[in-house]
Amino acid sequence: MTILESAKKRIITDEMKQVAIIEGVSEEFIRRGIANGEIVILKSKNHVKAVPVAVGAGLSTKVSASVGMYDKNDTVANELDKIFTAVSAGADTIMDLSVINDIDTMRRTALTTITKPMGSLPLYQAMAEAKKKKGSSLEMTIEDLFEVIERHAIDGIDFLALHCGTTMEVVNRVKKEGRLDPLVSYGGSRLIGWMIHHNVENPLYENFDRLLEIAYKYDIVLSFADAMRPGCTQDSLISSQVQEYIVLGDLITRARDAGVQVMVKGPGHVPIDQIETTVKIQKSLCKGAPYFVFGPLVTDTAVGYDHISAAIGGAISAYAGADFICYVTSAEHIGLPSKEQVHQGVIAARIAAHAADIAKGNEKAVTWDLEMSKARKNLDWDKQIALSIDPECARQVWTERSDDFSSECTMCGKYCAMKIVSKFLSKEKVG
């Protein structure tokens, strides 16, 4: 029985119990959320080491970090190092998006090393293998694709990113609608190229039942990737994006009926005044499925600083109802992130998630802010640093910018507002 089937039958599983404790909500809250599809638990039957993570309505916002080998010089060891960096920075999940080299070893090593749920995008590997064995990614067969999907499933991947909703009808619409950037999605664009070349419908859509069987067998969450997400602010809320959600809405019903949990991937690039609409459209068309946003970036022009652009978009999205934020690093649009950029990317996304959690009234988040501000008022530096989202960074900045470590900081020196006012206010009692 899958987690979703259990929830529907009113059975509380161990995974539900575990996440209920982590989230500080009742087991029944989790169970009901899963049963109606608004919450998913990432935990494959085959990922022995994973501690389950819940994503969805009424829960804290989660953060995912993506790594992977993109270049022939990239190594498993280096990417593992980035995974450790991401996990220690507080990422809730990891995605391995390797497209080259020994992808199997990369995935298997990660899965047996870390306790975080992991996602992958099997199309990358299927195409990489077709290219290696047959000379071209276009030579990939449907069998090849499903074989790789099953391989990932057997290894213990907890969520699979798949472009199931990118049908020929959607592709034709893109051709007509006049997008500025039709090639946004690394995997989606390749899938479309393959479909056009062979003049066939999307195999993930056509063989959706086969996909459901695999997801069911291992209890994997399907993460519907959006090939038509806007890749620039100009393309936000364009018709093909919405049409893909319509297709996904139908597939979501089929998945749930089959006992398979689903979430949906989101943009991308979204102007801030369109974020709320984007989230509401997804939630409505995709029947309340958890929303996993990639950023979103709120301007196209912040290259080199896209982790900041994404933090703005991620915070506003999560406040509007998105549940899961895929980090964006400062290397976005430029190259591949270093370890340091991975760290910064995770922290920026966590700030966004936390800002939204406060706004949504998440008790733990609100208390965290309160504790910090009390420590600040008391000029208790040890506590302030311990409560910082990145204590090591806070300590470093504080140390480097300080001269004598008096009770104040060098910003205001001895004219510290907190100190002055505390002194005078404590003298004066309310009469």
Added chain:
Amino acid sequence: MNQIDAARSGKYTEEMEKVALQENVDIEFIREGVAKGNIVIPKNRLRDRKNICGIGRGLDVKVNALFGTSSDRDQMSMEAKKLKIAEEAGCHSFMDLSTGGDIDGMRKQSLSLATVAMGSVPVYQAGVEAIENKGSIIDMTSDDLFNTIEKHAADGMDFMAIHCALNFDMIHTLQKTGRVTDVVSRGGSFLTGWMLENQKENPLYEEFDRLLEIMKAYDVVLSIGDAIRPGSTADSLDQAQIKGLMVAVDLTKRALEKGVQVMIEGPGHVPLNHIRTTMELQKKLCHNVPYYILGFLATDIAPGYDHITGAIGGAFAGMYGADFLCYLTPAEHLGLPNEEDVRTGVISTRIAARAANIARKRPHVLQSEYNMSKARVDNDIQGQIDHAIYPDKLKNAFASGIQDVNGIEDEAMQVAARYFLNR
């Protein structure tokens, strides 16, 4: 003639022309905005400078950088460097917040170096000098305060943050209600201490007309300092903050009637679910004068990353009407920013302003977004550099041979590119 007087008598000033040109709007739109008080143009009569900017309704959101010495760090040369870095990174104005060393010398240096609008907080200097010369903030006199204000105006300050919207009623509210972080404004803390010890009303509040005379004489924009802004997300929209805003309402009206350009300084720490309310309340109550916000910081827990918490809050507030964003640097809550912090602060805040400007549908901003994305689709390197907010990292990446993350070498990708882009 002052900007607002000119606007009200139907005249176009040279500054209005410049602002209209930059913003791609009709000069009449600017004149009307200045006349009504929806737009301010900070420009001291006595100071000539290269770059003029307008702040307010219907215009781009602007970015302010802070610098200045403190009692712990008073190297004027370092502050001069920060000023240059901030201008190079694209700030629209500065505030010199010096409280250490030769404050007069610092201000003169800043005013001569900056090519953009410059602001100050005179109560810092008045307070610091009282402490240094008389032993305590309590011994500062009302004349000390106003003389300092006049000195800053005569030196050419274009705008000044002045904590006039602080009175005993507010302090009593503060004591009665209990806050997590009572007063986080430095100017506010000086005045609160002064008021409590002397049991006298805030001179800047009591002698507001005297203040307006000075502002008017030099055409300085009055930025009503937010003495009682929330310093933690828990304090946002509490009774003390709203009382402060109510006091600012009346003072704003008096400033507008007197023909003094005015804007309101705002928080501070504001959770995302309070931003819209904070903005709408301020705009409605304060006669739609420009709102100059410090952040907003969307959470308290990210010291070392407050340029990011500030960018989140600033962007969202800009969409709901904030006109002027004061930057935050990674050093906020931890210490005085260094040169690199200043650069990071300006760039982050410009990203927030840009996000807001897109939402505000500024035509030239939307065009620039389009050009950037088009350059990206076309693999036009120079185009991307031209339209990036701050292209340093992009340039480095191109110089060291950018990695092909778009996978143009992939056959399936090539088919898709041919199909959609005919290439």
